[in-house]
Amino acid sequence: MKYGFFPGCTLESAAEELMISTKKVAEALGIELIELEGWTCCGASHIQDVDDFLGVAVNARNIALGEKLDVPILTVCNTCTLMLRTAKDRLDHDEELKDKVNEGLHRANLEYAGTSDVTHLLWALIKDYGLENLRKKVKRPLTGLKVANFYGCHIVRPPKIMGFENHMNPQSMEMVAEVLGAESVEFDQRLACCGFHAVFPAEKEVMGMTRMNCLSPKAAGADCLVTPCPLCQMQLDMYQPDAQKGTQENITMPILHLPQLIGLALGFELEELAINRHIIDAIPILKKTLAIA
Amino acid sequence: MRKITFTIKRFDGKKEWLQRYDLPYENGKTLLWALTKIREEQDPTLNFTSACRHAICGSCAIRVNGNSFLTCKTALDEILETFHTDDLTCEPLGNFDVVRDLVIDWKPKLEKMKVVKPWMIPKDTGTPMTGFKQTEQEFQKIASPTDCILCGICASECTQLSVNQEGYLEPFILNRAYRFAVDSRDAAREEHIKPVLDNDLWKCVHCMQCVSQCPKEINLAAEIAYLRQETMKMGETQNLGARHAYAFHDDVKNKGRLNEMTLPMKTEGVVKTAIKRVPFALRMISKGKINPLHMPKEIEGIQGVRKIYEYAKGVDQQ
Numbered sequence: 001m002k003y004g005f006f007p008g009c010t011l012e013s014a015a016e017e018l019m020i021s022t023k024k025v026a027e028a029l030g031i032e033l034i035e036l037e038g039w040t041c042c043g044a045s046h047i048q049d050v051d052d053f054l055g056v057a058v059n060a061r062n063i064a065l066g067e068k069l070d071v072p073i074l075t076v077c078n079t080c081t082l083m084l085r086t087a088k089d090r091l092d093h094d095e096e097l098k099d100k101v102n103e104g105l106h107r108a109n110l111e112y113a114g115t116s117d118v119t120h121l122l123w124a125l126i127k128d129y130g131l132e133n134l135r136k137k138v139k140r141p142l143t144g145l146k147v148a149n150f151y152g153c154h155i156v157r158p159p160k161i162m163g164f165e166n167h168m169n170p171q172s173m174e175m176v177a178e179v180l181g182a183e184s185v186e187f188d189q190r191l192a193c194c195g196f197h198a199v200f201p202a203e204k205e206v207m208g209m210t211r212m213n214c215l216s217p218k219a220a221g222a223d224c225l226v227t228p229c230p231l232c233q234m235q236l237d238m239y240q241p242d243a244q245k246g247t248q249e250n251i252t253m254p255i256l257h258l259p260q261l262i263g264l265a266l267g268f269e270l271e272e273l274a275i276n277r278h279i280i281d282a283i284p285i286l287k288k289t290l291a292i293a
Numbered sequence: 294m295r296k297i298t299f300t301i302k303r304f305d306g307k308k309e310w311l312q313r314y315d316l317p318y319e320n321g322k323t324l325l326w327a328l329t330k331i332r333e334e335q336d337p338t339l340n341f342t343s344a345c346r347h348a349i350c351g352s353c354a355i356r357v358n359g360n361s362f363l364t365c366k367t368a369l370d371e372i373l374e375t376f377h378t379d380d381l382t383c384e385p386l387g388n389f390d391v392v393r394d395l396v397i398d399w400k401p402k403l404e405k406m407k408v409v410k411p412w413m414i415p416k417d418t419g420t421p422m423t424g425f426k427q428t429e430q431e432f433q434k435i436a437s438p439t440d441c442i443l444c445g446i447c448a449s450e451c452t453q454l455s456v457n458q459e460g461y462l463e464p465f466i467l468n469r470a471y472r473f474a475v476d477s478r479d480a481a482r483e484e485h486i487k488p489v490l491d492n493d494l495w496k497c498v499h500c501m502q503c504v505s506q507c508p509k510e511i512n513l514a515a516e517i518a519y520l521r522q523e524t525m526k527m528g529e530t531q532n533l534g535a536r537h538a539y540a541f542h543d544d545v546k547n548k549g550r551l552n553e554m555t556l557p558m559k560t561e562g563v564v565k566t567a568i569k570r571v572p573f574a575l576r577m578i579s580k581g582k583i584n585p586l587h588m589p590k591e592i593e594g595i596q597g598v599r600k601i602y603e604y605a606k607g608v609d610q611q
Contacts, residue, residue, distance in 0.1 A: 009551040012589070014582045038593035040549040041541060045499045049521040049538040054605045058545055061601060082501075104604040108597025157501035158514070167505055168360045169375050193452045193500035200560045201534040202496035205456040209498075241576065277580050 001128055003074035004066035004116065005033035006084065008230070009041050010077065014238065015230035017274030021259040022076050022121065024273060028266045029129065029137060033074065036065040042083035044231075045154075045197050053100075059087035060101045061108060066116040073118045076259065078154035078229035079197075084118040085161050120155060122172055122228045122258060123164050131179045139267035141181030145224070145289045147261065148185050148217030148253075149173035150236070152229035153193050167191075173228065176258070180265035187220035189213045194227075196235035210236060210243035214251040223285045224254040226261045233257050237279050254282030264290065294318070295379065297369070299331060301339065302384040304391050312336075318379070324364035324372065325353055328383075328395075340394035348508055351442030354449070355395045356384040361449040363508045386449035388458060397445065402463060408488045409462070409470035414481040431477040438472035438516065440509040441465055447513060450502035453493070460493045464503040464513045467494075471516040474523065483527060490524045495534020536560045546602050549592030554585060 011019040026033045039062050041047075048055035063084060066073040075081045091098045092114045102111055119127075125134055156167040165172055170191070174184045192213055195206035213236055217225050227233050237255040244251050255278065263273040270292065275282055286292065295318035303312050314331045325343055332339045341364075343353035348366040355364055358376045373379060389397035419425035447464035448454055454461050462470075470489045474482040494517070503513040525535050540559035544551045557566045577583040592598070 009553070012550065013553045013584075013587070014577065016582075038549070038595075040592060040598055041545045041551045043545065044541050044551070046538040046541040047545065048515075048518045049534075050525065050542040051605060052515075052518060052522070053608050053610050054542070054602065057601050057605055058598070061598065100608060104601045104608075107600040107604055108594060110597065153500045153502075157505040159505055160510075166375050168358075169377070193498050193502075195452070195498050197499040198453070198496055198534075200537050200557075201532070202453065202457070202493070202498065205453065205496065206498070208456050209452070238573075238577065238582070242573070277582060279576060279580055279582070 001030070001124075002032040002034065002071050003119075003124070004069050004071040005035045006039055006042075006062060006066070006073050006075045006080060007035065008075060008077040008080040009044070010230045010234065014234055015257070017277040018076060018230050018233070018257045018259065021257060021263050021268075021273040024268055025259045025263050025266060028263075028268075029134070031124075031129065034069060034071065036062065036069075036073070039065060042080045045079050045083065055083070056087045056090055056097065057101050057104050059084050060091055060112040061105055061110055063088060063116055063118065064105060064110040064112045067113055068110075071116065073116050074121060074124055075118070076121045076228070076257075077231065078120070078152045079231055081118060081120045082154035082161060088114070088118055089161050120164075120228065122155065122176065125176060125262075126172055127164075131175060134176070134262075135179045138180060138265045140265055140290065142177075142261070142265050142290060143181050145182045145286070146185050146222050147177050147182045147256075148187050148220060148222035148225040149177060149190060150194075150213065150217070150225050150227040150232060151191055152227055152232040155228055156191070173226070173258075176262070177226075180262060182261070182265075185217065185220040185222045187216045187222065189216035192216075194229075194232040194235040196231040199235065199239065206235070207239065207243045207246055210239055211247055211251055214240060214243065214253040215249065218251065218253055222253070223289055224256050224282055226256045226258055228258040230257065240280050252280060254278065254280050254285060256282060297327070297373070298380045299327065300380070300382045301331075301394070302382075303339075303394050304385075306393060320370060322369045324355075324357065324362060324367045324369055327369055328355075328364060340392075340396045342396050349442060351444035354386055354444040354446050356386055356449060357381055361386055361446040361506055363444055363446070366508055386445050388448050388451060388454045388463070389445060399443075399445070402445070402448070402466075405462070406466045406469060408492065409466055409473075409485050410481075410488075411466075411469035411473065411485075413473060413476060413479050414484060415478055416480040419478060425478045427477055434475045434477075435472055437509075437511055438468050438475070440511060441468050441472075442509060444508060446506050446508060447503035450506045452498050452500040452502060453496050457493065457496060461496055462489060462492045462494075464517075467520065468511060468513060468516060471520060474520070482523070486520060486523050486527070489520050490529055490532075494520060494524065495532060495537075533560055546599060548589045549595050549598055550589050552589050554583060554587070 159167040177184045195209040199206045260273045296315045299314045344350040346365045353364040470485040474485045537560040
């Protein structure tokens with residue numbers, strides 16, 4: 001299995017632990033990730049607010065980099081997936097737009113053809129790799145670990161663009177957790193928004209959302225929350241101390257990236273997955289529950 | 294016999310309670326069929342609204358298992374399959390005042406809608422006698438937003454509205470502002486758009502709930518992006534939302550990738566960042582999550598990216 005890897009900006013900075021853990025997991029599973037040379041930021045659901053055409057054009061360029069390698073594109077970020085897939089959907093359904101965009105891409109010696117699919121690691125594990133194959137690779141079943149699967153908006157919505165599973169009741173995260181031996185808890189905020197994209201203009205509201213998104217899995221007895229999106233992870237982890245200031249109630253909830261959870265089950269050590277890089281320390285509860293020395 | 298259990302949130306004007314009704318399963322029915330059957334055969338006091346039964350009047354929307362649906366358009370089988378259950382919980386739409394049971398109060402919302410002047414302010418090129426001529430392209434711009442049936446589903450699902458009912462506008466109100474702002478016959482687009490900006494336009498969290506649930510498939514997210522673009526064309530570029538969006542736009546052009554170190558400064562300004570973000574920055578540095586000395590390098594092919602930017606400037610986006 002071979003993919004053109006589109007890491008997205010956060011993996012080079014604040015969410016570098018996701019780069020580290022994704023590479024470890026891919027290597028252990030025998031999935032080849034070829035980082036697209038010269039990929040740009042996807043626009044992070046903001047660029048179209050300045051210039052809609054440019055939002056499509058820069059992502060057409062990103063996809064064209066994958067097409068040059070003749071591989072499908074894989075991301076580990078919900079919003080990157082949405083931005084790339086939105087551009088692809090519009091280009092594949094609008095010849096006039098495609099021609100206009102290609103006129104621009106030709107100036108960069110590139111062409112968008114529509115031959116590379118855009119997927120997310122979560123989907124690729126289920127659809128391409130196969131959960132039974134993943135099960136065979138589990139060396140340290142996550143028995144006893146109660147996880148809250150926080151999907152994040154852009155891996156399910158809008159369904160017209162994402163379409164991997166029913167957006168009102170997705171099951172992919174629960175399916176992966178089950179294979180890894182973890183127990184998924186039911187909680188109200190499972191499909192809620194983390195608010196990351198408006199954390200500057202709507203800080204007060206987003207901090208309130210972060211409180212709810214931490215308290216809900218806590219009330220359901222989760223040991224940690226796991227998400228397939230680095231932006232959800234950053235919002236819920238990095239800003240958790242700020243969100244805590246708004247309430248007397250203890251909202252503490254460790255927040256893991258999906259590849260870190262998978263990596264734990266594949267037998268990697270906590271430091272190998274850079275779990276020590278989180279603001280909210282996940283190490284004590286993981287050591288205790290999984291009996292890691 | 295297979296039974297479907299409906300747990301319905303009741304409200305008599307004073308108190309709330311949950312009431313359970315069992316219905317024998319029948320295939321090929323709608324949610325509205327189920328509510329009607331309960332009212333006709335089990336409980337004549339159950340209140341809900343509906344009229345056209347063809348997804349045109351917009352009066353029958355409710356929440357089922359946490360998601361909003363037009364009951365007349367939604368197949369019961371589809372709901373049972375989606376949620377893998379025969380237990381359904383019915384509630385009135387969220388982010389609305391409730392009159393009785395599943396009946397919501399539209400009056401305050403329609404009052405609120407007036408702020409965007411949801412009517413045409415006509416240009417003087419047309420008269421009541423002669424009307425206006427529109428090209429097909431001009432008509433197509435208003436075709437989709439005009440499909441809105443005011444069912445309230447977008448408002449019920451809106452994340453920002455759920456935490457900011459006072460400040461934010463319901464997505465269907467944003468749609469009305471958009472619908473008149475893009476109408477070629479309208480003379481006063483700013484009068485529709487400015488009130489949207491003044492009511493927390495930049496607080497939309499991009500959760501995509503409105504787009505995903507709209508029974509008319511109106512692309513509300515694209516409309517919100519358009520409204521934001523227009524406010525910037527009107528010169529409103531110094532608010533937090535616009536500055537944040539420009540930071541991404543400019544970073545892609547400059548280096549190809551986002552500079553997370555400078556993002557807060559570009560959004561909030563140097564002074565505010567220095568005052569507000571120091572504890573945050575120290576917390577990040579202590580865990581190695583940011584390196585203040587790290588500056589992203591230019592990506593391979595940045596010249597090509599800049600050529601695309603240059604080209605995009607001249608592209609007609611109408």
